[in-house]
Amino acid sequence: MQTKRLSSHDIAAASEILHRGGLLGIPTETVYGLGANGLNSEAVSHIFQAKGRPQDNPLILHVPCADWLERYCTDIPDTAYLLANRFWPGPLTMILRRKPVVPDAVTAGLDTVGMRCPAHPVCRAIIAAADVPVAAPSGNTSGRPSPTNAADMLEDMDGKIDGIVDGGPCSVGVESTIIDLTEQPPRLLRPGGITLEQLRDVLGEVAVDPAVTRLMGKDEHPRAPGMKYRHYAPKAPVTVVKGAPAAAAEYIRAHLAPGDGVICFDEYAPLFAGYPLEQLGPSTDVPEQARRVFEALRWFDGTEATHIWAQCPDTTGIGLAVANRLNKAAGFHIIDIE
Template sequence: MNTQRLTAGQTGQAAELLRRGGLLGIPTETVYGLGADGLNPQAVAHIFEAKGRPQDNPLILHIPTADWLERYCADIPPAAYALAERFWPGPLTMILKRKPIVPDAVTAGLDTVGMRCPAHPVCRAIIAAADRPVAAPSGNTSGRPSPTNMADMLEDMDGKIDGIVDGGPCTVGVESTIIDLTEQPPRLLRPGGVTLEELEQALGEVAVDPAVTRLMGAGEQPRAPGMKYRHYAPKAPVTVVRGTPADAARYIRRHLDDKDGVICFNEFVPLFEGHPVEPIGPKDDPAEQARRVFDALRYFDGTDVVHIWAQCPDPEGIGLAVSNRLNKAAGFHIVDAAKKN
């Protein structure tokens, strides 16, 4: 298959590709997505084939405006419109009851569906021109780090999909926050660009699903993408070290072997001279860390490192999303530096 490279100005051509049942790489503010017509089960099935994605992992439907919610969702609570007013377009996915028009291929057979209105104007223009909701997970091979630019997505998907639209680098860098509004209190299923603290300000009490901080069991069914399986992982195994930045850096330095690599905050790069190091931003700038964490994980696939150590931000604000992605990349292999130093 020849993967077409489309520019941000070719929204009509991109929309026609979706209407024909094709697979399209689409830019969003979070990560690049692998999109298909969300009402076409055959097109959606091709997403799973291209990614090597487990069939029980549900997808998110992307729409251009909040008024599309009623097309695909039933029993929409007032909280959904309140969140849409505050955070859409933006990096927030809401789990709602689905209507029968949404195929099982999107929802993994669940009676709910994840809905998002992305902030990237090119993405919304393509969806509106196609006049279809776009089902789209991240545009990487399943389990690998998500792509935050066109080149990263092509590394995984060139020749497997019909086209990709170059919308520039992603500004958020981690996937959307997912909040389940079918439960009371609402439940955070995946942290992302809209923080837990912001959701609590808007909704009051918000429960945090255990899968945010641990692996799901083999018999548990994920209610949203990114919950069950090992995700975001480079080829080399990862160990996350949490604690104060200084404690974590000292722990890594003491345990670093010759063939190891390091993901660290900018301030600690000199400590690991002689090793492959990928900085993810200043220790007090979790938003920059979010933009760079997937690039850092992908970087090591081009090296011969046998193990990767990663400093981890505090789980506050968007730092919760960064730590979640690193922990999943590590298969929740986590060391607490404060207890080890």
């Protein structure tokens, strides 16, 4: 299969790929997604084949506006519209009860479905032109770091999908926040660009699922993407060092071995001269760390590094999402020096 390279102006060509049951790389503000017509079970099954994705890992339906919720969801609580008014378009996915029109292939057989309205205008224009919800996980081979630009997605998907729309680099850099509104209190299933603090400002009490901070067991069934499996991982094993930035950097420096690589905050890069190194940004700029974290992890696959040490931000704000991605890349191999 030859993968067509499309620009942000090729809305009609992109929507035609979705209409005929093809696979399309789409830009969003979070990461690039691998999209298919979310009402076409066969097309959705090809997403799993292209990614090598486990069948019990549910997908998210992307829609152009909140008005589409009633097409695919039932028993929609008022809180869904409160959140949509505050955060849509944006990096927030809501878990709601699904209608029968949503295929089991999308939901992994669950009676719920994740719904999101992305902020990227090109993505929303493609969905509106296709007039179907787009089922889309991140556009990487399953388990690898998610792509935050078209080139990274092509590295994994060239020749496996029908086309990719280049919408530029992603502005957020980590996948959407996922909140389950079918439970009381609402439950955070995956941290992302909308922070736990922002959700609590709207909803009051919000529970945090244990899978945010640990691996799920083999018999546990994920209610949202990215909960169960080791994810976002480069080829080399990762160790995350948690603690005050200066102390964490010194710990890594003291434990470096030949062949090791380092992901660190900008201020501490001089400590690791001579080692394969990727910088996350300043220790005080967590949004920049979110934009860089997947590129940093991906970069090491082009090196000879046999082990990667990574500094970790604290878990306030979007730092919770960055820490979650690094911890999952490490299979929750974390050293807490405090």
